[in-house]
Amino acid sequence: MPVLGVESSAHTLGIGIVDEGRILANEKIMYKIRSGIIPMRVADFHARNSAVLLKRALRKAHVGIDDIEAIGYTKGPGLGPCLRVGQVIARTIAVERGLPLYPVNHAVAHIEVTKHLARFNDPLALYVSGGNSQILAIAGEPFRHYHIYGETFDIGVGNMLDSFAREAGLIPAWGTSVEKAALGGSYIEMPYTVKGMDFAFTGLLTHAAKVLSKNSIKNVAFSLQETAFSMLCEATERALLLTHKKELVVSGGVAQSSRLREMLGMVAKEHNVKFYAAPNEFNSDNGAMIAIVAEKMHNFMDKPGLDECTIEQRYRVDKVKVGWP
Amino acid sequence: MAMKMISEGAEARIYAAMIFGINAILKYRQPKRYRIRALDEAIRVRRTRIEARTLITAQGLGVKVPQIVLVGRFGIFTTRINGRTLADILGDNGAKAPAKALADSGRYLAMLHSHNIVHGDFTPANIMVSSNDAKDTYIIDFGLSSFTASAEDKALDLLLMKRSLSHNDFQVFASSYKAHCDDSDAVLERLRDIERRGRYQTRTLAV
Numbered sequence: 001m002p003v004l005g006v007e008s009s010a011h012t013l014g015i016g017i018v019d020e021g022r023i024l025a026n027e028k029i030m031y032k033i034r035s036g037i038i039p040m041r042v043a044d045f046h047a048r049n050s051a052v053l054l055k056r057a058l059r060k061a062h063v064g065i066d067d068i069e070a071i072g073y074t075k076g077p078g079l080g081p082c083l084r085v086g087q088v089i090a091r092t093i094a095v096e097r098g099l100p101l102y103p104v105n106h107a108v109a110h111i112e113v114t115k116h117l118a119r120f121n122d123p124l125a126l127y128v129s130g131g132n133s134q135i136l137a138i139a140g141e142p143f144r145h146y147h148i149y150g151e152t153f154d155i156g157v158g159n160m161l162d163s164f165a166r167e168a169g170l171i172p173a174w175g176t177s178v179e180k181a182a183l184g185g186s187y188i189e190m191p192y193t194v195k196g197m198d199f200a201f202t203g204l205l206t207h208a209a210k211v212l213s214k215n216s217i218k219n220v221a222f223s224l225q226e227t228a229f230s231m232l233c234e235a236t237e238r239a240l241l242l243t244h245k246k247e248l249v250v251s252g253g254v255a256q257s258s259r260l261r262e263m264l265g266m267v268a269k270e271h272n273v274k275f276y277a278a279p280n281e282f283n284s285d286n287g288a289m290i291a292i293v294a295e296k297m298h299n300f301m302d303k304p305g306l307d308e309c310t311i312e313q314r315y316r317v318d319k320v321k322v323g324w325p
Numbered sequence: 326m327a328m329k330m331i332s333e334g335a336e337a338r339i340y341a342a343m344i345f346g347i348n349a350i351l352k353y354r355q356p357k358r359y360r361i362r363a364l365d366e367a368i369r370v371r372r373t374r375i376e377a378r379t380l381i382t383a384q385g386l387g388v389k390v391p392q393i394v395l396v397g398r399f400g401i402f403t404t405r406i407n408g409r410t411l412a413d414i415l416g417d418n419g420a421k422a423p424a425k426a427l428a429d430s431g432r433y434l435a436m437l438h439s440h441n442i443v444h445g446d447f448t449p450a451n452i453m454v455s456s457n458d459a460k461d462t463y464i465i466d467f468g469l470s471s472f473t474a475s476a477e478d479k480a481l482d483l484l485l486m487k488r489s490l491s492h493n494d495f496q497v498f499a500s501s502y503k504a505h506c507d508d509s510d511a512v513l514e515r516l517r518d519i520e521r522r523g524r525y526q527t528r529t530l531a532v
Contacts (some may be wrong), residue, residue: 187363
């Protein structure tokens with residue numbers, strides 16, 4: 001029976017429908033940004049579009065609302081006002097229909113959908129988004145969870161790329177614009193901060209913004225991107241050697257970067273590790289990934305009470321119990 | 326010169342080598358194909374240089390470290406320490422950390438920090454206990470070290486140890502550190518700060 005997933009942690013409202021792991025619909029609508037986002041405005045946008053998007057997803061999946069067996073939504077991490085809209089949509093349908101409701105962690109969903117599509121069992125995951133950059137793998141008994149082996153000391157790599165795009169006047173101000181601007185650039189030295197399996201990006205951002213006045217945007221963008229991605233690859237390589245994992249995935253918004261995928265592919269090949277990155281519709285925020293995890297929770301875990309179905313802006317990935325295989 | 330690879334890390338390969346009649350090891354930073362060449366060489370040269378410089382400075386301070394024999398662009402020959410890492414000793418079932426190694430490493434880290442040297446990867450894997458009778462403690466792998474007065478960077482050296490050791494072992498290590506560091510209050514205060522920050526509240530040691 002189909003499971004519905006609602007994602008609304010940032011500028012994307014996504015509704016996905018899955019049935020026994022098959023993705024029947026993954027509809028999304030995105031608040032258009034030029035530079036930065038104002039949470040309340042985005043929340044309004046999500047609220048306005050929710051009914052239309054729900055209809056679109058049901059139509060695409062060829063299921064009726066009566067066929068839905070369980071519902072999942074993003075509990076966090078994310079922007080409070082935006083998360084609230086998704087939670088209210090999911091909760092309202094669940095309560096009205098008497099369906100079980102599952103709160104899903106956004107990062108877990110990104111990794112799990114990638115793992116699902118790759119048909120991997122136990123990968124090391126590099127999760128790279130705007131707010132977060134972490135290296136994780138499932139560990140720990142009896143509390144099985146995504147253990148964080150390494151992460152950013154300050155800001156997420158996506159946030160760093162977005163901020164640089166704004167400084168350089170690139171529009172829209174996000175990573176894809178930096179990747180385009182970097183084409184054909186040449187390398188100028190940048191600060192490179194890796195500590196064991198952790199890394200930091202603010203020093204790099206500040207330096208890149210500073211040298212913009214004396215160098216072409218192309219060269220600065222190129223050097224910034226190469227430096228940031230090399231840092232991520234080095235930390236990931238160290239985690240691979242430490243954990244001896246034989247599978248590697250990259251997920252999250254920045255996983256859309258073809259250059260980052262190429263570099264991680266080389267890291268994996270060097271150590272005879274299988275590597276997978278999902279199609280971009282699953283790396284940008286989407287509802288299908290929430291539905292995938294909700295279905296696993298529905299099949300393998302206890303049904304949570306409604307009082308547990310809250311939102312949490314800083315919902316840590318390592319606080320989530322992974323109760324499915 | 327015949328060399329036998331004895332270990333391979335993420336960053337460097339370690340070879341056993343005889344050089345100038347000395348029983349040495351070579352730490353060679355191999356190229357990384359995923360990095361563009363200019364960046365790759367810059368990082369390898371920079372780290373090799375910093376490592377050589379901190380090794381020499383540390384030795385001058387009286388911290389036991391491998392002795393430099395020869396330095397190249399991407400590699401350093403040092404004397405070979407016969408012994409085991411503290412991580413290996415801890416890894417043995419039921420093995421306790423030797424108190425001397427904990428106290429020595431606390432004192433050595435304090436000496437380094439007092440002269441604004443931050444190790445950058447101060448874990449039990451980079452502390453060696455020699456197999457001679459004196460059971461001397463050596464600090465190895467200065468590949469991520471830096472010269473800085475930053476309390477934050479110093480606190481991160483302590484944080485790595487805190488995550489790696491049992492509560493009691495860390496207390497032995499930290500009290501030795503406190504007794505020998507000029508500015509331990511500021512560093513320990515910063516360590517508490519770092520642990521209070523959201524990102525680190527629930528994080529424990531890997532594996």
